[in-house]
Structures are given as structure tokens and as C-alpha cells.
Amino acid sequence: MNIGIDMMGGDYAPLEAVRGLRLYLDEPNVNDPATLFCIGQQEHVVPLLEQHGLHAHPQIKVIPAPEVIGYNEHPTKALKEKQQSSIAIGFYLLATGKVDAFLSAGNTGAMLVGAMYSIKAIEGVQRPTIATFLPKLNGGTGLLLDVGLNADCKPEHLNQFALLGSLYASNILGIPDPRVALLNVGEEESKGNLLAQATYPLLKENKQLHFTGNVEGRDVFQDKADVIVCDGFTGNIVLKMAESFYDIAAERKLAQDEYLQRFHYENYGGTPVLGVSKPVIIGHGISNAKAFKNMIHLGEKMVSSAFCDAIRSSFTQSSTGQ
Structure with missing residues (x-):
């Protein structure tokens, strides 16, 4: 190799x-x-x-x-x-x-x-995507995508991101039958902006996915999904906020906390272009x-x-x- x-x-x-x-x-x-x-x-x-x-x-x-x-x-x-x-x-x-x-x-x-x-x-593949790893509170690892490559998306793009993320979670992270969720402002199917509302039925009907519905921002680091899908504009904001957790912890001398250490970029090396x-x-x-x-x-x-x-x-x- x-x-x-x-x-x-x-x-x-x-x-x-x-x-x-x-x-x-x-x-x-x-x-x-x-x-x-x-x-x-x-x-x-x-x-x-x-x-x-x-x-x-x-x-x-x-x-x-x-x-x-x-x-x-x-x-x-x-x-x-x-x-x-x-x-x-x-x-x-x-x-x-x-x-x-x-x-x-x-x-x-x-x-x-x-x-x-x-x-x-x-x-x-209509649009390649990039993902970031999500350290879960239970010790597991999830995936969020897109995180910046595609700021403006159509529902069809998010449907493909979900499949790419699901394949990565199963083949690289070793997660069997990964649960896929859509990042939204509420759990109900009717919630969200036009993009989220139009994406939901596509994910629901996609037989290649184990789609579990919407998740909210407070669920990102919980164990409610293995793959969370969103547009790149939203995902990049979440990514940058997550990266700041480690910086804040380091400033306040809390970075030795086992969970907070998992936010350090070095643990993951880099992100693949999917x-x-x-x-x-x-x-x-x-x-x-x-x-x-x-x-x-x-x-x-x-x-x-x-x-x-x-x-x-x-x-x-x-x-x-x-």
C-alpha cells in the first residue's frame, strides 16, 4: 500500500x-x-x-x-x-x-x-462532502456532514450525504446498520425550514438508510444517531462551536477531562472527502x-x-x- x-x-x-x-x-x-x-x-x-x-x-x-x-x-x-x-x-x-x-x-x-x-x-455522486467526527457522551463516535464543503444544498444532496455518511460509519467506523438522522429545530416530521421539510421524506423513503427522524442541536453529542445530516453552512457552525469546547477547556485547565480530550483534532487526524x-x-x-x-x-x-x-x-x- x-x-x-x-x-x-x-x-x-x-x-x-x-x-x-x-x-x-x-x-x-x-x-x-x-x-x-x-x-x-x-x-x-x-x-x-x-x-x-x-x-x-x-x-x-x-x-x-x-x-x-x-x-x-x-x-x-x-x-x-x-x-x-x-x-x-x-x-x-x-x-x-x-x-x-x-x-x-x-x-x-x-x-x-x-x-x-x-x-x-x-x-x-452529485456533490462530494466532508464530515466531522462527533464524540458522544457514552464513549461512542458519530458523524456530522456536511461541515462546510456545500453551504447551499438541495434535498437530493442531503439524501446523498446521508448515504455517504452511512457507508463511512459502517465501513470505516465499524458501526453496524448506522442510524441516520436529520438535524432540525424539532423532532416532529413537519418541523424545520423548506430544506429540512423537503429532505425528510427522501431520507424516510431511502431503503439504503436506517433513518430515525429528526434530532435537535442538543442531541448532537448524545447517542440518538450515528450519522447526522445537514447543509454545510449549518454543519460548519456546529463544527467550529465544537472545536471551541477544547480551547475553552484548555484555557480553564479542564482539558484533561477524558471526554473533553476527545474534541482535540489530533485524535482524528483529518477528514476524508466523501x-x-x-x-x-x-x-x-x-x-x-x-x-x-x-x-x-x-x-x-x-x-x-x-x-x-x-x-x-x-x-x-x-x-x-x-
């Missing part, structure tokens, strides 16, 4: 990316580690690999990428003009089959544009070594489970009306 890593993406790259590689390769339970394609500026990446004893490691391959796409650059323009950047080369390797998954903590917009135009959406034809994972801009390590593990899991094939199969089934 080959995993491509943008070594230049993130506020603390490439140092934290290299440290993440070291953490991953040092894990005692990694019997058959992936081959890690380290894509970045050689003059910065190679000395760090040498410092951490990784330059000659058999699982490490350095792929030169002299250019870097910055956070403030226009995604489409940057990818077009910087074809020797670490993100552009990463997507080239993914599209041509040289790597099986690609991950980056760099420019989110460039990652999304690259995913859409380099490897494209799976046939039948609905594109190959595994693409986007990390937080402030990703540290643990986050990079967990992104690699997520990439491995998506590849080994043939997750994208599961999406392909389900959407083929949807299109044929089975």
Missing part, C-alpha cells in the same frame, strides 16, 4: 509531518507498514528525515516538489500555475495510481479542487505529529476496506432503483 503525504502542508510542516512519520513507523503493532511517499521541497524535507533517522528507511520515498501552495492563494489558480507544488504532484500520483491515498494539512480549497478535478467524483473516486484526506492546518500519524492510519483503513468501491456499488444500486 502506498500513501502520499504533502510534507509542506500545515503551519508546522514539514517538521511535524516528519515526526508523524516517525510515530507511525515506531508503532509496535505496525507489521506491514505502508510505503510513505513524502512529497515536498527536498532542501527542507531531507535534512529532517535524516535527523529523525528516516532518510534511508525502506518505507520512505522522497518525491521532489519545489513549489508550495500557501493558505491564502486562490485554489484553482494556484493548482493551475503551480503544477510542481506538493499538492499538485500528490494528486498526479493519486490519479495515475502511484499512490493509493493522498493526505495533506495544507490549503483546504486546493485539496478540494484537486479532488474534484484530478480524480473526480464517483459516478452518481464521494470522490480515491481516498483523499484533509488535515487541520495546525496538525501536529499525532495528527499526521492518525491521517496515515485513516488512509490505510480507507484503502484496505475498499471504501471507495463500496460507495461506487451503493450509488450504482441507487441509480438502478434496487
Whole structure:
């Protein structure tokens, strides 16, 4: 298995990316580690690999990428003009089959544009989506989507997000027959804005889903659903609010609380782009070594489970009306 890593993406790259590689390769339970394609500026990446004893490691391959796409650059323009950047080369390797998954903590917009135009959406998927993990109070983990990729949505989009989220919950999180719910302002079927009211019957009639109805904002961290669906505008607000919980806890010296610790981004590594034809994972801009390590593990899991094939199969089934 080959995993491509943008070594230049993130506020603390490439140092934290290299440290993440070291953490991953040092894990005692990694019997058959992936081959890690380290894509970045050689003059910065190679000395760090040498410092951490990784330059000659058999699982490490350095792929030169002299250019870097910055956070403030226009995604489409940057990818077009910087074809020797670490993100552009990463997507080239993914599209041509040289790597099986690609991950980056760099420019989110460039990652999304690259995913859409380099490897494209799976046939039948109207709009790819991104999700976030929800730490439940009972110790479980749920999923919320969309969380920012699609601010304006139609009911058909939310219906597809529900299926993508359900597939991810079952194939990657290991949740059998995941419960799907619609985020709304009340539990009654008639509640909500026009989008919510029009989406409810689609989810209810979708035989590929275990739809359980509406959930309210106060239910997000409870165990009322495994997958919660909403438009990206709403989801991004919920995501940013949830991220603030850990920051507030750290300020008030409460971050050692076992539950609050689960809100730290590093525990999840990154979020996958759901609905594109190959595994693409986007990390937080402030990703540290643990986050990079967990992104690699997520990439491995998506590849080994043939997750994208599961999406392909389900959407083929949807299109044929089975």
C-alpha cells in the first residue's frame, strides 16, 4: 500500500509531518507498514528525515516538489500555475495510481479542487462532502456532514450525504446498520425550514438508510444517531462551536477531562472527502505529529476496506432503483 503525504502542508510542516512519520513507523503493532511517499521541497524535507533517522528507511520515498501552495492563494489558480507544488504532484500520483491515498494539512480549497478535478467524483455522486467526527457522551463516535464543503444544498444532496455518511460509519467506523438522522429545530416530521421539510421524506423513503427522524442541536453529542445530516453552512457552525469546547477547556485547565480530550483534532487526524473516486484526506492546518500519524492510519483503513468501491456499488444500486 502506498500513501502520499504533502510534507509542506500545515503551519508546522514539514517538521511535524516528519515526526508523524516517525510515530507511525515506531508503532509496535505496525507489521506491514505502508510505503510513505513524502512529497515536498527536498532542501527542507531531507535534512529532517535524516535527523529523525528516516532518510534511508525502506518505507520512505522522497518525491521532489519545489513549489508550495500557501493558505491564502486562490485554489484553482494556484493548482493551475503551480503544477510542481506538493499538492499538485500528490494528486498526479493519486490519479495515475502511484499512490493509493493522498493526505495533506495544507490549503483546504486546493485539496478540494484537486479532488474534484484530478480524480473526480464517483459516478452518481452529485456533490462530494466532508464530515466531522462527533464524540458522544457514552464513549461512542458519530458523524456530522456536511461541515462546510456545500453551504447551499438541495434535498437530493442531503439524501446523498446521508448515504455517504452511512457507508463511512459502517465501513470505516465499524458501526453496524448506522442510524441516520436529520438535524432540525424539532423532532416532529413537519418541523424545520423548506430544506429540512423537503429532505425528510427522501431520507424516510431511502431503503439504503436506517433513518430515525429528526434530532435537535442538543442531541448532537448524545447517542440518538450515528450519522447526522445537514447543509454545510449549518454543519460548519456546529463544527467550529465544537472545536471551541477544547480551547475553552484548555484555557480553564479542564482539558484533561477524558471526554473533553476527545474534541482535540489530533485524535482524528483529518477528514476524508466523501464521494470522490480515491481516498483523499484533509488535515487541520495546525496538525501536529499525532495528527499526521492518525491521517496515515485513516488512509490505510480507507484503502484496505475498499471504501471507495463500496460507495461506487451503493450509488450504482441507487441509480438502478434496487
